[in-house]
Amino acid sequence: MELSLTTRTVAEHTVLEVGGEVDVYTAPRLRERLIELVDAGARDVVVDLERVDFLDSTGLGVLVGALKRLRTAHGTFGLVCAKEPLLKIFRITALDQVFPIFPTVDAATERDGSGPAS
Amino acid sequence: MATVRLSFSPAPVHVRTARLVGVAVARRAGVAEELLDEVRLAIGEACTRAVTLHRQYGLTDLVTVEMSDSDSYTVSVIDHAPIEASVGLAKLPPDELADESLTDDALTTGVGFALLAGFVDDLQVRPVDDGPGTEVRMVWPVTRR
Numbered sequence: 310m311e312l313s314l315t316t317r318t319v320a321e322h323t324v325l326e327v328g329g330e331v332d333v334y335t336a337p338r339l340r341e342r343l344i345e346l347v348d349a350g351a352r353d354v355v356v357d358l359e360r361v362d363f364l365d366s367t368g369l370g371v372l373v374g375a376l377k378r379l380r381t382a383h384g385t386f387g388l389v390c391a392k393e394p395l396l397k398i399f400r401i402t403a404l405d406q407v408f409p410i411f412p413t414v415d416a417a418t419e420r421d422g423s424g425p426a427s
Numbered sequence: 428m429a430t431v432r433l434s435f436s437p438a439p440v441h442v443r444t445a446r447l448v449g450v451a452v453a454r455r456a457g458v459a460e461e462l463l464d465e466v467r468l469a470i471g472e473a474c475t476r477a478v479t480l481h482r483q484y485g486l487t488d489l490v491t492v493e494m495s496d497s498d499s500y501t502v503s504v505i506d507h508a509p510i511e512a513s514v515g516l517a518k519l520p521p522d523e524l525a526d527e528s529l530t531d532d533a534l535t536t537g538v539g540f541a542l543l544a545g546f547v548d549d550l551q552v553r554p555v556d557d558g559p560g561t562e563v564r565m566v567w568p569v570t571r572r
Contacts, residue, residue, distance in 0.1 A: 333475040334439035363446075365471050366539035370531050377525060394464050401545035402538045407525045 311335070313360070314342050320418040323351040324389075328360035331368030339368065343375040352384035355417045364395055369404060376408065387417040430456075430496055434489040437481035442474045445492050449502055456496030457569040465546040466500075466567060472539045473504035473563040479536075480508035499549075500567045507560040 312335035313328035323346055331339055346354060356372065358364070372388065379386040387409040390396060399405040411417035431452050435441040449470035450463055458466060470492070477490040488507040495501045523529060524538075543550060549566035 330443065332439075332471060333442050333478060363467065363471070365468065365475060366535045366542055367475060369538050370535035373525055373534055374531055377527060380525075398468070398542065402524075402541045404524060404538070 312338055314339065316342075316346065319355075319414055322353040322355050322418040324355045324357055324414055324418065326357045326360065328362075330363040331361055331371075332363060332365045333367045336365075336367040336371045340371045340374060343371065344378070347375070347378050347382060347384070352379065352382060353418075354379055354384065355387045355389060355411075355414065357389040357414055357417075358395060359389060359391065361392075361395065364398060366402075369398070369402060373404070373407065387411055389414050389417050431494040433492045433494075435492075437478045437486065437488070437490055439475075439478060441490075442471055442478060445474045445490075446471045449492065449494060452494045452496070453500050453502075453567065456494075456500045458500045458567050459570055462567055466502075469543055469546045469565050470502055470504070472543050473502075473565065476536070476539055476563070477504055477506035477508075479532075480506050484508050496569060498569075500569050502565045504563045504565075505555055505560060507555075507558065509559050510554050510561060 311329050312331060315326040317324050317326070325342065325346065327339065329335070343354070354375065356375070376386045389411050390399070391412045396405070396410070399408065399410065409417075431448065433445060433448055435445065446467050450467045453463060453466045474490060474492065481488065481490060486507055491505040493503045493505070524534065543563070543565075547565045551564040553562055553564070554560070555562050
């Protein structure tokens, strides 16, 4: 399934809803969108992965890049993911210790929920 | 003997095709349904690695994926990049993953290898027999029906 990207605002957070497959072919589009959002002034960014069917190392690299970018801009960055196959990918790569990961968008957008991008 | 062999030009768009074929052959070979997500991810990572290396070295040679189901399901992904490119495949510790000094390429390579090693119990990375290149060989058990 092709990559889909939709942005909305929830509780002063910019929520980027990602759907489909994030791989070596589609990840550059995700990277561009995240850079655009930060360049446009978004500082509290949440990436919702609930509709993602496939995520590989290239996609993970893009998410780490966004985390670093927001950290430099004194913003926050969080992920929404409750799917076990995707959570396993974060555990195996130890990236579950790098990203704040929330089960729902509501949990990720609570004012004190996402914390600093560290 | 390979039952299915796929060769593709080193373009990112073809990696998805390789994943789809790899999973279709795995299913037919009798790989357990619950392993198919891991098969998909591992074949994707191995092909991504090969495509990235070919592009890095400006190689137009085809990347080859061989799938065989003799006793188990074996997938070999073969690239033709200089062998030294395979050196340095190592799992990165968590505190280095978001380190500012780590380049995106190094991060993706490290994470890709962590996924391969994490999802494939039987994984071998070895030089190809003729010329430059590396073979990433992955084996999964099959259940005969």
